[in-house]
Amino acid sequence: MEANTDTDERHPPGRDSNGDVVVRVRGLGKRFHLQSKASNRFSKSFSKLLGLKEREDGAHDFWALRGVDFALEKGEVLGVIGSNGAGKSTLLQLVAGISRPTEGEIFLSGRVAAILELGSGFNPEFTGRENVFINGAILGFSRRELAGRFGEIEEFAEIGEFMDQPVKFYSNGMFLRLSFAVHMCLEPEILLVDEILSVGDIFFQKKCLGHIEAMMADGKSMILVSHDLWMIRRYSARVLVLDHGKPVFLGEPLLADSVYQELNRKKAGERSESFETARKISHKPPTGFPARLPEWPHERDFRESFPPSAITGDKESVRILRVALLNEEGRPSKRFAVGDDAWFYYEFEALKDLGVPLGGVILENAYNVIIHGKTSLEHLPEAAARVRAGARVRFRQRIQLSVEPGKYSFMVGFGMEQSGDCVSPEKLTPEGSLLGLKQLLRVHDAGSFIVEDSDPQKRVFLGCADLPGNCLVEVMAPDLPEPLEGTES
Amino acid sequence: MNVKILAKWGGVPMVCDLWRYRELIARLTWLEVTKRYKGSLLGLLWSILTPLAMLAVYTFAFSVILQIRWTESGMGHLQFAMALFAGLIAFDLFSRAILSSSDIITGHSSYVKRMVFPTQVLPVVGVASALVEAVFKLAVLLVWALVAYGGIPWTWVFLPLGLLPLILLSLGLSWIIALAGVYLRDLGHFVGIAVQMLFFLTPIFYPLSAVPSSLRLVALANPLASVVASFRDMLLWGRTPDWIFLVLWTLVSLVLASAGHALFMSRKMDLSEEV
Structure with missing residues (x-):
């Protein structure tokens, strides 16, 4: 149904995706008129008041959001990421019904509550208690229902006697606590949360997250805007990436992550140096990457049969041919030492004419926690071009296994850049070309391996993965003790 | 079809909307009324004391010192103060609601911009809190009349x-002014002047009968004039109101209120951009 939606393991394709849709957004767009000179403000105010169509003077128009499509199902969390000004908050305002879309439509089924900004929804002059009752009344609760829940809200918020103080005396943390307490305990069917959880302390955050999980299990839905990619990854089955008001990607969180980071990298490049040089740098193979392509392994080293149940996605467009996992010496291996390089080789066959191909590997540990995932988008291919039906695409991916010892499984995925006109790496780089990124196929449990401690003494990190970084030490010698008074006499 | 149109202009959507948010309106109104006396020692008692003091001052100034007689009544000059006060109750209800509405949206920007809030409730709260004040004043007048005349x-x-046409009229105008005030920030000043002018054009200091008969119809075109007149009839002179005018103005106010509500609802989603 939706062009950009990818299949996810949490939403098996067999499920009827139409029955439980609580938010459906089609072709959503919002245009703002930038304030022009003061001289014609008066006539403008009048025509605005009367709702007249203004002359289309595109110069002062700006689309905060355009062309957004998605459907949110019952119990689903949609993550939204994007840098400042990408249109995230505008999207939430539109869905919340606070602002009118310029184009497109929004379908909602269920009570919506929004935690948009810190302290929003509270009248600063009124006490916490009064604000709780106002918010409850807005959500349609009667006084009696609210009185019944008040204890729960008070307990969740943990702000003690501040409940009876005007909220203008609240700290940021207290605002957040009360906001969340109200909206969590009043159980909206659809909750919109804009980037505010980061204000609270970790314990309150954990509490909120626990509640969010309970809400999801309860069939409540949520749209979560955050810069915290970890949180987005943890709770969202799908992530929408916005850039300058345009939807750049909608799908798998890990892939969304890399799209977002790629966008940021480009922006950083644009800022510091000329675009050209930045592009060249990003094209340089990562350090440790051999200058020449490693040789494609021998046929016998590959696994070629995969159970159909392990393959999800668009099986009509692309087919997995083979997957191999080799060690640094180029031999197939299932055992690695901490810090070893692992080489993943995988090959797909295009069954249809496709866009610019994209491959990726995701590593999971024994607790189904994704430890790492990266696509070829991180290392832009030298010869990115559209592929025709029948073409085979080979990927060689090196991952340094700086992870804690244990059992790991990996998946391989195939996607494409579908906007069509990107036929050379030069054209792949401008931001717009990321628009049609789409995951096509995913092979679950493509293989497994074990990482061992070759020498536990040598392991230099704790936890599930080693991160780059360093630590400097400086020793300050102790001051010499002063002679004790009175020793001279 | 006709029934539908009738229902629409007869205020059915408006009444449904008000009923739906009755709890919210009641709570916000209560907070609005008590806010005025927050921190004061006597609190809500001021709502009684202020009108009581006013009535006493009017009686002293107009009835005792100036000894003005209200020409309509054949009774003593003590009634002048009460006639004046009755007129003021009606006018104040209207003017308070209207004056507060021009910046009621811009003054509650957090409700408009950052919250899923039924903004159409805000002008209603303005009218409702003015109504609460009016009820306090009416109570004072009632007690005063009981004591003074037994x-x-x-x-x-x-x-x-x-009260009904007065409330509907205030509601309708409040919605319209609240909406327009967002776009035309100068509206508040204009409304201030208009209300002042209306004060003297309305028979508050003088009876309707004092208006020259050639201008009587013009005076009655002022909706407040007939409302004020019927207030006095009911409260002081023991006359039943002029039913034709009352029904007429109720219907006109009802249409105005429904129109104001419909207009506000049609534009409320645009407000978040303007505030």
């Missing part, structure tokens, strides 16, 4: 009917 005319029972 009784009140039975026509008091019609009071709610007299």
Whole structure:
């Protein structure tokens, strides 16, 4: 149904995706008129008041959001990421019904509550208690229902006697606590949360997250805007990436992550140096990457049969041919030492004419926690071009296994850049070309391996993965003790 | 079809909307009324004390010192103060609601911009809190009349009917002014002047009968004039209100209120951009 939606393991394709849709957004767009000179403000105010169509003077128009499509199902969390000004908050305002879309439509089924900004929804002059009752009344609760829940809200918020103080005396943390307490305990069917959880302390955050999980299990839905990619990854089955008001990607969180980071990298490049040089740098193979392509392994080293149940996605467009996992010496291996390089080789066959191909590997540990995932988008291919039906695409991916010892499984995925006109790496780089990124196929449990401690003494990190970084030490010698008074006499 | 149109202009959507948010309106109104006296020692008691003091001052100044007689009544000059006060109750209800509405949206920007909030409730709260004040004043007048004359005319029972067009009129205008005030920030000043002018054009200091008969119809075109007149009839002179005018103005106010509500609802989603 939706062009950009990818299949996810949490939403098996067999499920009827139409029955439980609580938010459906089609072709959503919002245009703002930038304030022009003061001289014609008066006539403008009048025509605005009367709702007249203004002359289309595109110069002062700006689309905060355009062309957004998605459907949110019952119990689903949609993550939204994007840098400042990408249109995230505008999207939430539109869905919340606070602002009118310029184009497109929004379908909602269920009570919506929004935690948009810190302290929003509270009248600063009124006490916490009064604000709780106002918010409850807005959500349609009667006084009696609210009185019944008040204890729960008070307990969740943990702000003690501040409940009876005007909220203008609240700290940021207290605002957040009360906001969340109200909206969590009043159980909206659809909750919109804009980037505010980061204000609270970790314990309150954990509490909120626990509640969010309970809400999801309860069939409540949520749209979560955050810069915290970890949180987005943890709770969202799908992530929408916005850039300058345009939807750049909608799908798998890990892939969304890399799209977002790629966008940021480009922006950083644009800022510091000329675009050209930045592009060249990003094209340089990562350090440790051999200058020449490693040789494609021998046929016998590959696994070629995969159970159909392990393959999800668009099986009509692309087919997995083979997957191999080799060690640094180029031999197939299932055992690695901490810090070893692992080489993943995988090959797909295009069954249809496709866009610019994209491959990726995701590593999971024994607790189904994704430890790492990266696509070829991180290392832009030298010869990115559209592929025709029948073409085979080979990927060689090196991952340094700086992870804690244990059992790991990996998946391989195939996607494409579908906007069509990107036929050379030069054209792949401008931001717009990321628009049609789409995951096509995913092979679950493509293989497994074990990482061992070759020498536990040598392991230099704790936890599930080693991160780059360093630590400097400086020793300050102790001051010499002063002679004790009175020793001279 | 006709029934539908009738229902729409007869205020059915408006009444449904008000009913739906009755709890919210009640709570916000209560907070608005008590906010005025927050921190004061006597608190809500001021709502009684202020009108009581006013009535006493009017009686002293107009009835005792100036000894002005209200020409309509054949009774003593003590009634001038009460006639004046009755007129003021009606006018204040209207003017308070109207004056607060021009910046009621811009003054509650957090409700408009950052919250899923039924903004159409805000002008209603303005009218409702003005109504609460009016009820306090009416209570004072009632007690005053009981003490001063040992009784009140039975026509008091019609009071709610007299209040209805006034409330509807205030509601309709409040919605329109609240909406327009967002776009035209100068509106507040204009409304201030208009209300002042209306104060003297409305028979508050003088009876309607003092208006030259050639201008009587023009005076009656001022909706407040007939409302004020019917207030006095019911509260003081023991006369039943002029039913034709009352029904007429109720219907006109009802249409105005429904129109104001419909207009506000059609534009409320645009407000978040303008505030």
